[in-house]
Amino acid sequence: MNALKNYDDFNHIGTGAFGTVYKARDKKNEGRFVALKKVRVAITDDGVPLSVLREISLLKQLETFHHRNIVQLYDICHGKRGENDLVIFLVLEHVDQDLGSFLEKCPAPGLDPDLIRSIIHQMLTGIDFLHSNRIVHRDLKPQNVLITDKHVIKLADFGLARIYEYQMALTPVVVTLWYRAPEVLLQSAYASAVDLWSCGCIMAELFTRKPLFPGGSENAQLGKILEVIGAPARESWPEDVAMSWEHFSLYGKGEDLSKLIPEADAAALNLIGNLVEFDPTKRVTAEAALAHAYFENYVPDNDS
């Protein structure tokens, strides 16, 4: 039996740290294209691990909402079964490209400000949806945000974090730290606010087409952040971390975002500032961000 028999024309489209993604044609459903994400799951003494079962069933449940800004999960297929593992294929809606390659290909003057507003609005809508369903993405970055040729944003690659913990990286792909919130870098307890941080980083990048915090290592990443946003207030320093506030208190007031992101207007800068707030408890939530002045005259285009 081959669960993948319904698909053909396989084409490799991406290799992340944990899985391989193929583009394929769905022979049944009018020949539409799908993305097949191969995930290898370790089998324990008691069968398929609990974490995997919960994550996958959660993804399935999310799917019932058909949210416009979440990549659709069409199906789950079983691949080969080894002695100690099980290969699963997530059959996903195929989306033209990810935001990373979209930005790379973007010609000189950069993105239209209205398009940026639309992208950020859609990202926040998707994030708000995930958070309302108690899912933290944890790895938002341009490569995990897909964009259709009609500029519809679809968040991808969420919910599998726990599965990944089981198998650890298969490929030596370096996981980028540029979009990681300070509390993640500090290994403090973290919550849904981490996704808003990442969204702020991406928003800045949409304007400048350069990463906002291009750190080289975990420590350098935190330094990079504090250079820009300035030293955190003592009371904002998390209590549950090994590193003490004093180490970082020497950073100055930070930089002026309007100089770093000259393309952005005042409202956009204010929203970015609210998103890349050091203190996760003070960081804006997705719902509040959607009500920000930046979107004041924005009419979501639900047809595109």
Place this chain on the structure above:
Amino acid sequence: MTQPEIRFKMPNWYYDKKALRKTPSFLDGISNSKEMRYRREGVRLIVKVGAKLGLKYETTASGTVYFHRFYMFHSFKQFPRFITSCCCLLLAGKVEETPKKCKQIIATAQEFLTDRQFQQFGDDPREEVMTLERILLKTIKFDLQVQHPYQFILKYAKGILGDRDKIGKMVQMAWTFINDSFQTTLCLQWEPEIIAIAAIYLASKLGQFEISDWQGRTPSQRRWWEAFASEVSNDLLEDICHQILDLYQTTHPEQPQDSPAEEEVSPGTPKRHRPASPPPQPKLKLEKKEEIHAIAQDKKLQAPPMPPMVSTINSVAPPLPKEPPQFFAPPPSEPPLIPSHQGFQSMPPLPPIPPQPNAIPNQPGIAAAQYPHPPPPLHPGLNTQGPPVHARPVGSNSSVSSAYPPHGYFMQVPPPQDFTASSHQFYQSGTGVHHMGTSPHQVRQMPQPAGGPIRDHYRTSSQSHHPYMRGQSAYMMPPQRR
């Protein structure tokens, strides 16, 4: 402007009565009544092992739902039921984050099975269950989060106004009906919300508690459940109630509830072409059983010959350790009832319900007298408002959309009271993902999102093909045994 999106059809886990008769087991030569017995036995084993291992009632209930779904794709001849029972419980335990060791589940199951029955498990029981797990996951398409009627019973009872004591008793009784309903295929027919309404309906009738006032009652609402689901007809509820009550009629403690030894299918060598033999029941019973899937059109609610509070669990195969009197735990606590408020005094008085001559005794042993007739509807003449239950699709091509309630069936569900902020932060707990439950988003997003359980049902019903009937459906995997 744009092309309509191609929507993936989520597996639909609801079947019409025709599909429930033409199951893989039936096509494999197992009679409907025998299949129903196999289902009951499989479910009982799940329930007993679950109770013995101290699993939550939701966990056990999820296991039984997996079990019922599994056998909509596979035959009991191909997959011996008790292995499946163990496997479903193993899976449900993991999904609910109360995992039990596979070995422990098997050992506990063995306590409840005869040696002959346990032979199903072969030389390496653990390997049997492990192998089945993957087939089970594949068959149920990773649809592991299942909602059960329990939560809805508590929710609906909260909104019912009246004597708290009586409401508490009614909830208890409804709870027991839900426990027992898992032995039927109701979870393959109706959403948990509707089953919950039916259980309360039945408990209210049998317990002589008339539900005449409820929170947020509007003048247009004549029946309490209209506050939660409009257009649910009395006929539909009665059909569900009868399927539950039939359980008490088909179960006789002195009857062997498990298959005679020679019927056991040994693993690896399924007796595929064995002709269906009549189940070892007297003819009367047989007819009775066949009616489980027949439409209870003319029947009136009858009191069960055994009091409903008596659990049928006592009637299962030996050896029987001491059993709790119920399948699952009773409600964790009496549901917190909303104090009755005075807002509806201007309502026209409802016609009184005539006193019921025969109450259902609460203790076992007291023979229940026949419950003579269904109580008159609260408002005579309104019965026909909803779609009659016998309008359910019978033929695979019959168009039934008109007989079905429109979308938005459950739109009137009031948001939970304890929810206020929608954008609060939450922390990843050590053990993992959180229940979906009633999430803030769902509340904000009322009406129910597309493709949610409720709309899913109607959408596919009106298409009138069920996944099972879709011959070469992707989720109709050929059974695999090593």
